[in-house]
Amino acid sequence: MDSFLKQAADIDRLRYLYSRAAFGATPAELEEMARKPLRKVVRQLVRESDTMVDLNVVEPDENKSKKQLKGLVRDGQLDREMLKERIRENAERVRDLNLQWLDRMATGKAALREKMALFWHGHFACRTQGRNPLFTQQYANTLRQNALGRFGDLLMAVSKEPAMLQFLNNQQNRKNAPNENFAREVMELFTLGRGNYSEHDIKEAARAFTGWQFTPExxxxxxxxxxxxxxxxxxxxxxxxKGEDVIAMLLEKKQTAHFITSKIYRFFVADGPVNETEDKKRVDDLAEQFYKSSYDITDLMETIFTADWFYDPKNRGAHIKSPVELLANLRHTLGVQFDQPQPQIFVQRTLGQLLFYPPNVAGWPGGKNWIDSSSLLFRMQLPNYVLKAADVTVRPKDEGDVNTQLLARKGNNKFRTTVDWTSFEAAFTKTSDAELTDAIAVTLLPFPLRADQRTLLKKQTKPGQTRSERIQTLTAAMMSLPEYQLT
Known part of the structure; x- marks a missing residue:
C-alpha cells in the first residue's frame, strides 16, 4: 500500500497541525514529517521561525510624509493632482507590502512566525492614515519581529509604532487636552478586555500617555x-x-494573560466563544502558564501544539480559513505563482480580508463571518480560477474606502498563474491508481471522503486522462469542495 495511506493517521494529524500553525503543507512535507515524533515536528516549526527577514518596499528617507508636502505646493496652493498622484503612489507601496508579506506566508519558511504575525495583525488592528507606506512597513515588521517573543515586548513595541499612535489619535493626546482613544483601546482590545477597567482608569491612563508621539520620519x-x-x-x-508605567501595570494583571490566551485559543484551537467547561479549564491553565512564563509566546504555542486535546476530533474542520489563509495555503500546497500582482489583491478584497486594511480597530471578526452568500461561491470557485488561469467576472465588495478602491484597478481579475505540478505529483509516484484519490484527499481535506463526494470526483475525471491530468483534475475538484475551506 502507498506510504500515504500507511501513514494516513499521522499525515492527517500533520495536515491539521500545519493548517493551524502554518499555511498548510505540501504532500512531500507531510510525508517527510510523518517519520518524526510530533514533538520534534513542533520544535522544527519553532526553529524554522527563529530568524526573520524584514519586509522592505520603502526606505526611511523615501517617506511620503509631512516634510514632502512642500513638493505638493505650487504658488502657495496645494496641487490637488499631485496630491492624488502621491496618494496613489502610497497605496501602491502598501499593496506591494501586502504582496511581499503574502509571498513570505506562501513560501512556508518561518511559517509559524508569519501565522502568529497574522494573528497579531488582527489583534493589534491598524490602518495608517494617508496609507503611509513607511509607517505600515514598520508596523508589519514589528509584529513579525516580536510574534514569537514575549507579549510584553510586543505590546510595548506596537504601542510605540507611529502607525498605531496615529491610528488611535495619540498625537493629539496632550496635557490639558487629553485624548482617551489610545488608552481605551490598549485596555479594551489589546490587554484586559471590555469590562475589566473603569472609566476613571481610562481617563488617568490617557494622561499618562500624553507625550507619546512620532516624527514624520x-x-x-x-x-x-x-x-x-x-x-x-x-x-x-x-x-x-508615564505610558511605560501603564503598560507595566497591565502586564501585572492576570486578566491580561487570560484575555490574550483566550484569543489565541479561539484562533488556533476552537473557533468561536470558549463556552464549554473543558475549554475554559484549558484556557485557565494555559493563561496561568503564560503569566508565570512572563508572557512567553513560543512556550505557550508549543504547549498548545503538543497537547493531545489540540488534535481532538471536535476541533477538526471547525475553523474556517480566512481569505489570507486560504490564498497562502493554496499557493504553498501547489507552489502557485501569479504572473501579475493584482489578482491577489482582488481575492482579498472580494473575500473580505485585505492585509493592512482591517475594517476597524477591533480587527476582522473571523469565524462564520468569513462566509456569506456573496463570497461562498467565489471561495469554492477560487481553486479553478487559480489553477486553470481563468478570467473572473465577480466584483469585489465595495466597503466605501477610496484607498482600497485604488488597488482594484485594471487587470485585477486576470488570473494568470504558474503551478508547480511537477513537485506536487512527485509525492504520489508510488501511489497506485486505486489509492490515488484517497492519498490526495488525506493531504488536502480535514475529513475522509463521503460516498457522494467520491461519486462527484469520479465524474470529474475522464477516460483516457494521463496520470498527471488525473492528479490535477482530482486536486482542483477537492479544493473546490466546501471542506477545503475548513481546517
Whole structure:
C-alpha cells in the first residue's frame, strides 16, 4: 500500500497541525514529517521561525510624509493632482507590502512566525492614515519581529509604532487636552478586555500617555513639554505615571494573560466563544502558564501544539480559513505563482480580508463571518480560477474606502498563474491508481471522503486522462469542495 495511506493517521494529524500553525503543507512535507515524533515536528516549526527577514518596499528617507508636502505646493496652493498622484503612489507601496508579506506566508519558511504575525495583525488592528507606506512597513515588521517573543515586548513595541499612535489619535493626546482613544483601546482590545477597567482608569491612563508621539520620519518620540506630569491614580495606584508605567501595570494583571490566551485559543484551537467547561479549564491553565512564563509566546504555542486535546476530533474542520489563509495555503500546497500582482489583491478584497486594511480597530471578526452568500461561491470557485488561469467576472465588495478602491484597478481579475505540478505529483509516484484519490484527499481535506463526494470526483475525471491530468483534475475538484475551506 502507498506510504500515504500507511501513514494516513499521522499525515492527517500533520495536515491539521500545519493548517493551524502554518499555511498548510505540501504532500512531500507531510510525508517527510510523518517519520518524526510530533514533538520534534513542533520544535522544527519553532526553529524554522527563529530568524526573520524584514519586509522592505520603502526606505526611511523615501517617506511620503509631512516634510514632502512642500513638493505638493505650487504658488502657495496645494496641487490637488499631485496630491492624488502621491496618494496613489502610497497605496501602491502598501499593496506591494501586502504582496511581499503574502509571498513570505506562501513560501512556508518561518511559517509559524508569519501565522502568529497574522494573528497579531488582527489583534493589534491598524490602518495608517494617508496609507503611509513607511509607517505600515514598520508596523508589519514589528509584529513579525516580536510574534514569537514575549507579549510584553510586543505590546510595548506596537504601542510605540507611529502607525498605531496615529491610528488611535495619540498625537493629539496632550496635557490639558487629553485624548482617551489610545488608552481605551490598549485596555479594551489589546490587554484586559471590555469590562475589566473603569472609566476613571481610562481617563488617568490617557494622561499618562500624553507625550507619546512620532516624527514624520517614523520615529517614536517622547515630548516632555506636552506630557502631563501631575500624579495619576490608575488601578488604585497613585504616582506621576508615564505610558511605560501603564503598560507595566497591565502586564501585572492576570486578566491580561487570560484575555490574550483566550484569543489565541479561539484562533488556533476552537473557533468561536470558549463556552464549554473543558475549554475554559484549558484556557485557565494555559493563561496561568503564560503569566508565570512572563508572557512567553513560543512556550505557550508549543504547549498548545503538543497537547493531545489540540488534535481532538471536535476541533477538526471547525475553523474556517480566512481569505489570507486560504490564498497562502493554496499557493504553498501547489507552489502557485501569479504572473501579475493584482489578482491577489482582488481575492482579498472580494473575500473580505485585505492585509493592512482591517475594517476597524477591533480587527476582522473571523469565524462564520468569513462566509456569506456573496463570497461562498467565489471561495469554492477560487481553486479553478487559480489553477486553470481563468478570467473572473465577480466584483469585489465595495466597503466605501477610496484607498482600497485604488488597488482594484485594471487587470485585477486576470488570473494568470504558474503551478508547480511537477513537485506536487512527485509525492504520489508510488501511489497506485486505486489509492490515488484517497492519498490526495488525506493531504488536502480535514475529513475522509463521503460516498457522494467520491461519486462527484469520479465524474470529474475522464477516460483516457494521463496520470498527471488525473492528479490535477482530482486536486482542483477537492479544493473546490466546501471542506477545503475548513481546517
Amino acid at each position: 517614523g520615529q517614536f518620540i517622547f515630548r516632555e513639554r506636552v506630557h502631563d506630569e501631575v500624579e495619576k491614580t490608575i488601578f488604585g495606584k497613585t504616582g506621576a505615571f
